[in-house]
Amino acid sequence: MTQERRGRGRPARRAADEGPGARERILQAARDEFAERGYDKTTMRGIARAAGVDAALVHHYFGTKDDVFAAAIEVSFEPAMVVPQILGQGPAGIGERLARFFIGVWENPATRAPLLAIIRSALTHEAAAKVLRGFVLRRLLERVAGELDVPDPRFRAELAASHMVGIAILRYVIRVEPLATADPEEIIRIVAPTLQRYLTESDPDSPATSGGAGTGS
Amino acid sequence: MTQERRGRGRPARRAADEGPGARERILQAARDEFAERGYDKTTMRGIARAAGVDAALVHHYFGTKDDVFAAAIEVSFEPAMVVPQILGQGPAGIGERLARFFIGVWENPATRAPLLAIIRSALTHEAAAKVLRGFVLRRLLERVAGELDVPDPRFRAELAASHMVGIAILRYVIRVEPLATADPEEIIRIVAPTLQRYLTESDPDSPATSGGAGTGS
Numbered sequence: 001m002t003q004e005r006r007g008r009g010r011p012a013r014r015a016a017d018e019g020p021g022a023r024e025r026i027l028q029a030a031r032d033e034f035a036e037r038g039y040d041k042t043t044m045r046g047i048a049r050a051a052g053v054d055a056a057l058v059h060h061y062f063g064t065k066d067d068v069f070a071a072a073i074e075v076s077f078e079p080a081m082v083v084p085q086i087l088g089q090g091p092a093g094i095g096e097r098l099a100r101f102f103i104g105v106w107e108n109p110a111t112r113a114p115l116l117a118i119i120r121s122a123l124t125h126e127a128a129a130k131v132l133r134g135f136v137l138r139r140l141l142e143r144v145a146g147e148l149d150v151p152d153p154r155f156r157a158e159l160a161a162s163h164m165v166g167i168a169i170l171r172y173v174i175r176v177e178p179l180a181t182a183d184p185e186e187i188i189r190i191v192a193p194t195l196q197r198y199l200t201e202s203d204p205d206s207p208a209t210s211g212g213a214g215t216g217s
Numbered sequence: 218m219t220q221e222r223r224g225r226g227r228p229a230r231r232a233a234d235e236g237p238g239a240r241e242r243i244l245q246a247a248r249d250e251f252a253e254r255g256y257d258k259t260t261m262r263g264i265a266r267a268a269g270v271d272a273a274l275v276h277h278y279f280g281t282k283d284d285v286f287a288a289a290i291e292v293s294f295e296p297a298m299v300v301p302q303i304l305g306q307g308p309a310g311i312g313e314r315l316a317r318f319f320i321g322v323w324e325n326p327a328t329r330a331p332l333l334a335i336i337r338s339a340l341t342h343e344a345a346a347k348v349l350r351g352f353v354l355r356r357l358l359e360r361v362a363g364e365l366d367v368p369d370p371r372f373r374a375e376l377a378a379s380h381m382v383g384i385a386i387l388r389y390v391i392r393v394e395p396l397a398t399a400d401p402e403e404i405i406r407i408v409a410p411t412l413q414r415y416l417t418e419s420d421p422d423s424p425a426t427s428g429g430a431g432t433g434s
Contacts (some may be wrong), residue, residue, distance in 0.1 A: 031244055038341075120340050120392055124255075129391050141393070158396040159407060166383025170375055174339055174346050176358070179375040191375060194411045 023061050026051040030058075030072040035113040039069065039121030039128040070131050073118050074139075087147040095160075095196025099188040102164040105173055107184055116173065119165070150202055162197045167191070240278050242268045247289040252330040254336030255346040256286065276390040283348050288336050290349065291356075312377075312413025316405040319381040323389055324401055333390065336382070367419055377412045384408070 031053035033042045044065055048055040062068040086097045121128035126210045141161060145153035167187065171179045179187075246268035251261045257418035261282055264333040279285040290390075303314045322328045357379060362370035384404065388396050 032255035071392050117388075122335050123340055123386070125409075133391050133393055152395065155403075158393055159384070159404075160385070162383035162387045162396070163380045163388055163411075164383065166381070167376070169336075169340065169382055169386070170379045174350050176350055176375055177367065178372050179379070186372075190415070194380075194414070195413060197411070203358060 004178035022053055022057060024066075026053060026061060027072060030068045031114040031117075034069060034121065035073055039125045041067075044068070059192060066127060066131050069121075069128060070134075072114065073132065084155035089142065091149070091200045093196075094199050095194065098160060098195050098199070099164070099192045100125070100168045102168075103184045103188055106168050112172060115168070119169070119173075144199075148199055150200060156198045156215055158168060163194060164189065219413075222382065237270070239270055241276060243270060243275055243278060243285075244289060246283045248331040248334075250291055251286060251338065252334035255334065256342045259286075261285070283344060286338075286345060287348050287351075289331065290356045304361065306416045308366070310413075311404060311416050312411065313409035315377060315412050315416070316381070318408045319385075320401045320405055323385050329389060332385070336386070336390075365416055365418060373415045380411060 026047060030042075030047045033050055038044070041064070042048050044058050045055050047068060048058045051058070058068065061072055086094065086101055087095070105115065117127070118132060122132040123129070141154055141157045145157045148156060150156050167179070170176050171182075171187075243264060247259075247264045250264050250267055250305065256264070259282070261275050262272050263276045265283060268275070279288055303311065303318055306314070318369065335345070335349060339349040340346070358371055360376045362374045365373060367373050384396070385394050388399075388404075
């Protein structure tokens with residue numbers, strides 16, 4: 001509170017509070033804290049301490065703990081970058097680009113840790129699930145869905161996302177073999193056609209793209 | 218320890234301890250306890266109390282807490298029933314049967330709660346992840362894989378499982394819309410061809426079944 005009024009009556013601050021780097025330091029600290037402690041045990045005070053700033057500055061920049069959590073998630077996904085990167089090149093090959101992007105994020109320990117923290121938090125705390133649902137999945141998926149030319153584009157985007165989330169859990173968290181040590185390229189090769197089908201085919205009921213009789217129905 | 222010797226020196230027991238129903242009552246209590254409290258906070262003593270038996274009887278039937286956890290998981294999956302039900306009818310339609318089975322398990326609140334508890338526990342406690350990895354996924358997936366006529370059958374079975382796990386998380390835990398309220402039949406319809414491809418096609422790289430490699434084999 002009263003973040004605007006500085007100086008008098010406030011605890012002494014370090015110079016680190018100021019400057020354009022503070023916001024980024026807070027976000028980085030938040031990601032580390034959420035990744036390490038989980039949603040429940042992370043506090044605004046702890047984030048501030050890790051970032052070397054006053055807790056009031058964290059409030060000033062982000063608002064509540066949920067808002068910091070959402071911002072930390074957003075940095076991990078970077079939808080502003082992700083969406084054009086995957087969708088910008090048109091529908092051909094979109095399945096492979098999406099698979100490659102997700103696997104790449106998960107293969108990188110620096111981005112894997114915060115994502116794991118997010119998923120763990122969302123699975124165990126309704127407050128975190130709500131943030132994930134509202135701020136990110138919705139925003140990210142809606143933007144992806146907005147670019148798709150299929151019926152129920154959000155549903156399709158969620159099906160694609162669900163597959164990538166499930167692979168992440170079995171490969172990186174539960175670590176079932178052989179999936180846990182499979183070559184990332186092998187995973188991308190097999191999963192890409194699935195994502196391609198969900199995101200671009202108007203009748204995903206038939207695995208054959210052709211006109212002829214599909215499998216189901 | 219010394220479960221064999223009863224009577225002298227042991228705390229008084231209730232009649233409920235005996236009889237063929239005790240094992241089932243313990244399992245049911247274990248599922249409830251794990252579902253309600255999570256892996257970490259569930260104790261052998263708490264399970265015994267909920268089942269109305271002596272803690273020594275829980276040890277006698279199951280061994281350690283991890284063993285009880287594994288047994289509770291196994292009851293949820295019931296691999297002995299699942300595997301013939303899904304695989305027994307040959308490769309045609311296996312994708313739809315698997316999708317239908319998984320969605321059915323998740324749609325039923327009685328089986329959903331323990332499964333959620335298992336996944337939550339495995340995501341937050343390495344001990345629980347190890348049990349899930351070792352006892353169940355391996356056993357269930359190995360049996361499924363043993364019936365498949367594709368290269369890397371376990372890898373394929375895990376990819377199929379990963380999709381169902383991811384759908385469960387997005388639909389039932391994080392509850393993103395429209396997936397959260399989608400008609401189960403619609404999910405089955407779209408996902409079945411993916412599972413079919415993973416479990417039966419020798420070259421899942423090409424979404425079109427055409428070419429030489431037939432589906433069934």
